[in-house]
Amino acid sequence: MSQDNQHQQEQDIDAAAxxxxxxxxxxxxxxxxxxxxxxxxxxxxLIGELQTEVLALKDQLLxxxxxxxxIRRRSxxxxxxxxxxxxxxxxxxxxxxxxxxxxxxxxENQAAEDFRAGMETTxxxxxxxxxxxxxxxxxxxxxxxxDPNVHxxxxxxxxxxxxxxxxxxxxxxxxxxxERVLRPALVIVSAG
Numbered sequence: 012m013s014q015d016n017q018h019q020q021e022q023d024i025d026a027a028a029x030x031x032x033x034x035x036x037x038x039x040x041x042x043x044x045x046x047x048x049x050x051x052x053x054x055x056x057l058i059g060e061l062q063t064e065v066l067a068l069k070d071q072l073l074x075x076x077x078x079x080x081x082i083r084r085r086s087x088x089x090x091x092x093x094x095x096x097x098x099x100x101x102x103x104x105x106x107x108x109x110x111x112x113x114x115x116x117x118x119e120n121q122a123a124e125d126f127r128a129g130m131e132t133t134x135x136x137x138x139x140x141x142x143x144x145x146x147x148x149x150x151x152x153x154x155x156x157x158d159p160n161v162h163x164x165x166x167x168x169x170x171x172x173x174x175x176x177x178x179x180x181x182x183x184x185x186x187x188x189x190e191r192v193l194r195p196a197l198v199i200v201s202a203g
Contacts, residue, residue: 104140149185175203
C-alpha cells in the first residue's frame with residue numbers, strides 16, 4: 012500500500028474517532044438534560060399542568076366546533092322543512108271551504124235563500140281558516156288615519172267633511188299575516 016493511502020486511512024480513522032467522541036459527549040449531554048427534565052421540579056410540574064390544560068382546551072375546542080356544525084346543519088334542515096311545509100296548515104284550513112263551494116255548486120234548482128245561506132256558511136269557514144292562520148283583514152273605516160304601512164292611496168280628493176290624510180273610502184280590503192303585509196288596503200285619502 013502506498014504511503015499516501017496509508018496516510019489517508021489514518022486521517023479517516025482519526026476523524027471517525029473524533030466523531031465518535033463527540034457523539035458520546037452528545038449522548039452524555041442528552042442524558043444529562045433528560046435527567047434534569049425528569050427531575051420533579053416546580054417548573055416541570057407547571058409544564059405538565061399546562062400541557063394537560065392545553066390538551067383539555069383543544070378537546071373542548073374540537074367539541075365546540077362539532078356542536079356548532081351540528082347546530083348549523085339542524086337549522087338548515089328546519090328552515091328547509093319550514094319552507095316545504097309552511098303552507099300546509101293553511102292549505103288544510105282551505106280544504107273544507109273548497110268542499111262547501113263544490114257542494115253548493117252541485118245543488119241544482121236551489122232557492123236563492125238556500126244559496127245565500129250556503130255562501131254565508133262558506134264565508135264563515137273561510138274566515139275561520141284566516142283566523143287560525145293569523146291572516147288579518149285591513150279594512151279602514153271612513154275617517155281613519157292614513158297609514159302608509161298598511162294602506163295604499165289611489166288618489167287624494169279634497170273633502171271638507173273628512174280631515175286631511177284620513178281615509179275617505181276603501182276600494183279594496185288589505186290583508187296581513189303575522190304582522191307582515193300581504194296586500195295593502197286600496198284607499199282614497201282626503202286632502203282636507
